[in-house]
Amino acid sequence: MLTIDKIFQASTVLKDIIRPTPLAKAYGIAPDCTLYLKPENLQNTGSFKLRGSGYKIAMLSDEEKEKGVIACSAGNHAQGVALAATKCGISSLICLPDTAPLSKVEATKSFGADVCLVEGCYDDAYNRALELKDEKGYTFVHPFDDEDVIAGQGTIGLEIVNDMDDIDAVIVPIGGGGLISGIAYAIKSIRPSIKVYGVQAAGAPSMYNSVKSGKIECLDSVSTIADGIAVKKPGEHTFEYVSKYVDDIALVTEDEISSAVLALIEKQKMVAEGAGAVSVAAAMYNKFPLAGKKVVSLISGGNIDVTSLSRVIERGLMRSARIVNLLIELADKPGQLKDVSRIIADCGGNVTGVHYERGGTKSVNGCFLRITLEARNYDHADEIVHALEAEGFRIAER
Numbered sequence: 001m002l003t004i005d006k007i008f009q010a011s012t013v014l015k016d017i018i019r020p021t022p023l024a025k026a027y028g029i030a031p032d033c034t035l036y037l038k039p040e041n042l043q044n045t046g047s048f049k050l051r052g053s054g055y056k057i058a059m060l061s062d063e064e065k066e067k068g069v070i071a072c073s074a075g076n077h078a079q080g081v082a083l084a085a086t087k088c089g090i091s092s093l094i095c096l097p098d099t100a101p102l103s104k105v106e107a108t109k110s111f112g113a114d115v116c117l118v119e120g121c122y123d124d125a126y127n128r129a130l131e132l133k134d135e136k137g138y139t140f141v142h143p144f145d146d147e148d149v150i151a152g153q154g155t156i157g158l159e160i161v162n163d164m165d166d167i168d169a170v171i172v173p174i175g176g177g178g179l180i181s182g183i184a185y186a187i188k189s190i191r192p193s194i195k196v197y198g199v200q201a202a203g204a205p206s207m208y209n210s211v212k213s214g215k216i217e218c219l220d221s222v223s224t225i226a227d228g229i230a231v232k233k234p235g236e237h238t239f240e241y242v243s244k245y246v247d248d249i250a251l252v253t254e255d256e257i258s259s260a261v262l263a264l265i266e267k268q269k270m271v272a273e274g275a276g277a278v279s280v281a282a283a284m285y286n287k288f289p290l291a292g293k294k295v296v297s298l299i300s301g302g303n304i305d306v307t308s309l310s311r312v313i314e315r316g317l318m319r320s321a322r323i324v325n326l327l328i329e330l331a332d333k334p335g336q337l338k339d340v341s342r343i344i345a346d347c348g349g350n351v352t353g354v355h356y357e358r359g360g361t362k363s364v365n366g367c368f369l370r371i372t373l374e375a376r377n378y379d380h381a382d383e384i385v386h387a388l389e390a391e392g393f394r395i396a397e398r
Helices: 004-016 049-058 062-067 076-087 102-110 122-136 147-163 178-190 206-213 236-245 254-268 274-284 306-319 336-346 378-390
Strands: 034-039 069-072 092-097 114-118 169-173 195-201 248-252 294-299 323-331 350-358 366-374 394-397
Touching: 004 049, 004 147, 004 178, 034 147, 034 274, 049 076, 049 147, 049 178, 069 076, 069 122, 076 092, 076 102, 092 102, 092 122, 102 114, 114 122, 147 178, 147 236, 169 178, 169 274, 178 195, 178 236, 195 206, 195 274, 206 236, 206 248, 248 254, 248 274, 254 274, 254 306, 274 294, 306 323, 323 336, 323 378, 336 350, 336 366, 336 378, 378 394
Parallel strands: 034 294, 069 092, 092 114, 169 195, 169 294, 195 248
Antiparallel strands: 323 366, 323 394, 350 366
16 A cells, blocks of 8 residues: 555665756746756656666565566666666566667666567557566566555655745646656645646546546547657556546647747756656646746656657747748749748748749749748747738738
8 A cells, every 4th residue: 555654665765776856947938937847857767767666676575576577668667677677686577569769679778677579569568578477477567557666756756845845836747647646645645735736648638538537548549749658548546546636637739748848958958758848838838727836847757769859849849930831822933032032031030941832823823932931939920921911922821
């Protein structure tokens, strides 16, 4: 059973395993509140997962340690189990789908685990892990629905309250619910007046739907750039704790997540994965009543693939009108491109891409000019559009 004493014990056990992640004040991200960040993206292995797996593994019996542990994950949990097991001198086997990025496979190996690549998707790897657990007698380390794992994650709640005793609210990402269960239990046990809010991606609202309906629900599919919280079904333990201790849950869109990742890079010089940035997105876009409050957003992880990061940044730039795509209808005659470029330059915009399209206009002599440009913000983009229209150019699409 989860108790506050167990979470305090986990805090002691984890001292030699985890890295301190003190609160950092954020500037210019959520102006309506005073925002602080709990940067678990700077944790060993790049995410909070080391806490839960570290405590779970440390609590195993000598016989269980002798046989080793097994887990299934395509990301942060795999690395957390691998490092925690290695630090305790225990063998670990991680089942990964063969579609997992090579970088994650190699990172898991680098922390001392053996890797079993399983043909298919995550569910296939999960089923294979359970088969091997029964065959070899391994202990299975669940990514979220285990009370020792939840207690390990709850140490974050203790640290937040210890670092700052006048907090009004804490915002936490939700996937399967292990992280927010531990944090909410710890905080409500010590300071019940602090609000604990959860955030899910709109493309994977499993806990949100379950809490709203009052029973555990399983999604048919999930689709989000926040792959670390793309969970179809919450756990039985975590559903119970979230229902009891979490004050509210909100959803954030893909554009909002991308904007939060970009804001963290620009304002805080901090890289977060999509799952880690949802708590910041919730503060940025006023998903909870935070005006005038002192708020902590948990950055749960920073393990984002470089190619994914570039796409997320581009989407964030488009969401904030820093990158603007215009389709301009004009007469197909010399000098048109020159005039369009002049107007944009006079307004302080910067053209980064041009594509000429003939056909599709009402006029036989018409054409389309598709332009990508850089602007400062929405107001600046509007200024450029109005300047183009003032000189007779029709904006067909924006």
